[in-house]
Amino acid sequence: MRNYKCYGTKDGRMPMTMPDPADFGDSQKDAITMYHTEDGKPVLLRRSIALTPMPWCVQRGTSTVFFSYYRDAIEHCRKRGYKVTEEG
Numbered sequence: 001m002r003n004y005k006c007y008g009t010k011d012g013r014m015p016m017t018m019p020d021p022a023d024f025g026d027s028q029k030d031a032i033t034m035y036h037t038e039d040g041k042p043v044l045l046r047r048s049i050a051l052t053p054m055p056w057c058v059q060r061g062t063s064t065v066f067f068s069y070y071r072d073a074i075e076h077c078r079k080r081g082y083k084v085t086e087e088g
Contacts, residue, residue, distance in 0.1 A: 029057070035082035043082050045073055 028049060035043040041060065047070075048055040054066040056073040067073040 034085040035077055036085050038081060042085075043077065045077065 029046040030049060031044050031046050033045040035045065037043060037060070043058060043060045046057050046059060048057070054068050056067040056070055058065050058067070058073055058076055065076060067076065
């Protein structure tokens with residue numbers, strides 16, 4: 001069985017040619033930066049709006065890794081070879 005996630009923008013723009021990180025924010029987390037893997041899959045760096053001990057998270061597919069510090073989240077992305085998605 002496969003699970004699919006369908007992404008769209010908050011304002012309903014379609015088709016989504018180059019998404020903006022803000023399009024993936026919600027009532028609990030703000031999306032800060034969008035990365036991509038070597039094969040082009042999206043990776044999101046998000047920050048919790050609520051005060052929590054580990055406010056930063058990196059989401060790739062259904063996997064989420066939490067961090068206490070921004071620098072640790074960035075280092076995690078760098079070590080895995082994620083590249084920042086450029087607007088264009």
